[in-house]
Amino acid sequence: MSEQQDFGMPLDHFTARARLALEQALNEASACGHDYLGTEHLLLAVLKQEGGVAVQILGRLGVALDRIRFELEQLMPGRSAGEAPVPLPVTPRVKRVLGLAQEEGTELGFNYIGTEHLL
Secondary structure: OOOOOOOOOOOOOEOHHHHHHHHHHHHHHHHOOOOOEOHHHHHHHHHOOOOOHHHHHHHHOOOOHHHHHHHHHHHOOOOOOOOOOOOOOEOHHHHHHHHHHHHHHHHOOOOOEOHHHHO
């Protein structure tokens, strides 16, 4: 991930999978031709991480992941091949999600923030 990308907070305590989800979210935004990084991009990136804790939790709950991924992709028109122009502006909602994920991890006694906290 580019060192230039500003997520509004340091990512030191984010797991490799959580950081990968952020990188993949940037790629999703770019593939859609969007000039911002939004929560829809982050959710889609988290849901595409087959081995991630968030995906495992949703699977155990019986959530139809393929259906959610499909619906998200349908809501994001203009999908094309491309790389994310970095840095992309991060929406206030993404910054809020990252802050809440950090709070959740801390409150639960974790010294890291993973995809489960992002979810």
